[in-house]
Amino acid sequence: MYKQTKTGEYMRIDIITVLPELIEPFTRESILGRAQKKGLAEIHVHNLRDYTADKHKRVDDYPFGGAAGMLIQCQPLDACISALKAERKYDEIIFTAPDGETFNQPMANELSLKENIIIICGHYKGIDYRIREHLITREVSIGDYVLTGGELAAAVMADSIVRVIPGVIGDVESALSDSFQDNLLEPPVYTRPAQYHPVSNPEETWAVPDILLSGHEAKIREWEYEQAVARTKRLRPDLLE
Numbered sequence: 001m002y003k004q005t006k007t008g009e010y011m012r013i014d015i016i017t018v019l020p021e022l023i024e025p026f027t028r029e030s031i032l033g034r035a036q037k038k039g040l041a042e043i044h045v046h047n048l049r050d051y052t053a054d055k056h057k058r059v060d061d062y063p064f065g066g067a068a069g070m071l072i073q074c075q076p077l078d079a080c081i082s083a084l085k086a087e088r089k090y091d092e093i094i095f096t097a098p099d100g101e102t103f104n105q106p107m108a109n110e111l112s113l114k115e116n117i118i119i120i121c122g123h124y125k126g127i128d129y130r131i132r133e134h135l136i137t138r139e140v141s142i143g144d145y146v147l148t149g150g151e152l153a154a155a156v157m158a159d160s161i162v163r164v165i166p167g168v169i170g171d172v173e174s175a176l177s178d179s180f181q182d183n184l185l186e187p188p189v190y191t192r193p194a195q196y197h198p199v200s201n202p203e204e205t206w207a208v209p210d211i212l213l214s215g216h217e218a219k220i221r222e223w224e225y226e227q228a229v230a231r232t233k234r235l236r237p238d239l240l241e
C-alpha cells in the first residue's frame, strides 16, 4: 500500500505547523526551491488546523495540573501524522523541541540520506506529551534557547538537510568544504578584486593572500587545510578533540 518514491537522490519532508504561512515562503526560495524544481526534494507544509475535529478549529487546550500556557492537543497531531503515514512509510517523525538532541552537521548529513521524514513544529507551551511518547521517533533542538514555535527550527533543519542532498548544490565540493564537514571550520575565502581599497581610506590596500593567486593547486589546498586547522584550533578547539 505504501507508495515508494525513492528515485536515488530524492527526499520528501512533511512539516506540520499551526503557522504554514510562516514557513511556506521559505520552502519555495533559494536552495529549497531549487532542489524542488530539480526534482531532488519535495517539501509539503501541512496546516494542523485542517486536521482538528473541533468545530471552532481549535488545536490547543489548557495543561492538566494547572501549569501556565496552552498545549497542542493529541487529536489533530495524531490525525495529521496518521493521514501521512497512510500514504507512505516515514523514516523519522521528528519533533522540534528545546530539550531534544542538538542539531548539527552530522545529523543533517544523516537525515539527508532518508527518504521521507516528518517535522512537527510545536507552539504555545508545546504539545501533549503522549504524542512524544507514542508517535515521535526523534526530538531535535536547534540550540539552547527557547523559540516561540518550531517553525524556525524546521526551516533550519530542512535547509541544512536539503543542501547536502547530492545534486542540490551544483558544486558538491562547495557543500563538502563548508564548516563542520570533517569537523573543520572553513578556511578564509576571498573573491575579486584581488586588491581592494576601502572607502574609509582609499590609499590602503586589502590584499588577498598571494598563495591563492599563485596557481599552484596542491600548495593552495595545503594552505587552505592549514588555515582551516588553525581557525578551528582558535575558534572551536572542541571540534578537534
Ligand code: SAH
Binding pocket: 095, 096, 097, 098, 099, 120, 121, 122, 123, 124, 125, 126, 127, 140, 141, 142, 143, 144, 145, 146, 147, 148, 149, 150, 151, 153
Ligand atoms: N515549554 C517548552 C517550550 C515551548 S516553546 C519547554 O520548556 O521545553 C514552543 C515550541 O517551539 C516547542 O514546542 C518547539 O516545537 C519549538 N522550539 C522552541 N525552542 C526550540 C529549540 N531550541 N529547538 C527546536 N524547537 C524549539
